[in-house]
Amino acid sequence: MIIYTFPVRTAFIDRDLEMISPVADIRPLEFTQSPIQLPFYFIFQFFQLLWFLPKTSQYLCFFGGYHSVLPVLFGRVFGKKCTIQAGGTDCINMPEIGYGNFRKKWLRKATVYSFKNCSLILPVAEALVKQEYSFDPRINSKQGLLNLIPDLKTPIQVIPNGFDTGFWKDLGEKRRAFSFISVATGTSNSTRAVVKGYDLIEKLAENHPEWTFTLAGDSNYLSPNSNVKVLGRLKSTELLKLYNSHQFYLQLSTSEGFPNALGEAMACGCVPIGSAVGAIPEIIGNTGFILLRKDLSGLEVIFKFIDPVRTLKLSEKASLRISKEFNFGLRKEKLLKALSLT
Incomplete structure (x- = not known):
């Protein structure tokens, strides 16, 4: 069984489940984005992971952050693969606009621990690995995992998102100008x-x-x-x-x-x-x-x-x-x- 953890369920999560479920048993475990609920969810997630441990073959996380700390720890302690899909905010430090995991002390620590101790990182974009940011001049140019965690040694493989173009397609309808x-x-x-x-x-x-x-x-x-x-x-x-x-x-x-x-x-x-x-x-x-x-x-x-x-x-x-x-x-x-x- 694959344990899949994430802070909030999105269409992206649903697509991953759609891809993986036909070939492997996968169990989605949603965490929380509420700071107030964090202590409760850490305890709750610990017992969830413990309960499913005998059947767990590997861990998969979407984003690095608070929700990935325990899966990474369980993976290291019990010798199970733990993969983190880096999605954006977990690779960014932009306090100028109040954005990115790395602008908050404890969230940064959780993110750094997760990426340094997981088995594999799968960013959805090359820019999340390392980028020289220049779009907004107020913001520090050094962004991406390798800029924010210079001693990161975890293997990284970029896998872009994919779309069901049988559904998302041009229907040939008239479009309003501008x-x-x-x-x-x-x-x-x-x-x-x-x-x-x-x-x-x-x-x-x-x-x-x-x-x-x-x-x-x-x-x-x-x-x-x-x-x-x-x-x-x-x-x-x-x-x-x-x-x-x-x-x-x-x-x-x-x-x-x-x-x-x-x-x-x-x-x-x-x-x-x-x-x-x-x-x-x-x-x-x-x-x-x-x-x-x-x-x-x-x-x-x-x-x-x-x-x-x-x-x-x-x-x-x-x-x-x-x-x-x-x-x-x-x-x-x-x-x-x-x-x-x-």
Whole structure:
């Protein structure tokens, strides 16, 4: 049995379970993101791991952090493999915007312990291993695991996310001109909104009242602009329709690992406009536009290069790129091999 631990259950977790469950027994154990509940969850998780220990073959964690400490410890003590999938915040130190595990003393200690003592690290993006960050000039340029943990010796293998392009696809529907969409959860928290680039999106919306913007994922997010529509968490079928009705997808994050919504939207034919952080440039390739610095004037320049013919071509290229380079099958093959399940 594989024990799979994570701080919160997401669509990413569900996809991993979908990939692994046909070939191995896997048990998901959700932790907590609440500081108040941490002591209780450490005790609860200890007894969970102890209860399942006789049947456990290996441990798998999504993100390094508090929830990965005990699985790593159990792995070392009982000689069982423990793999951590690094996803983003666990490889970042950005106190300037209140983001990243490494800005908090005890969370940093838990993260460093986990990565230094696990068996294998599987980041979803090369930028999470080591990067020279330059998007926001306020933020320290040294980001990524090898910059933040210089003596890290644990083996690292990058395995990008993958998408079910049989589901996420261009349905050939009419898209409204200059319609923009971005999807993120937790953006009613102002720090989270900045991390996801909503501050730039709002400035763009203010400058262009004739354009339409949809921000999905958190119904409590408040926009000051009347041309911004806010939606809560949506089902996959609802997102599929939304992506197919919008012309552009905005991923203007200040920090990012491998944004799933960007890949989904591209697979559905949205032309991507993204910041030069994390795996965003790698995902977009030559199918959209990259903003090199966090600057509204630089973002505005992008739209000087947009016309209906080029937009249509980029839409087709974006969908094709995801199906070829980031499909579900590629990730499944690499992940199962890394976990010694093939």
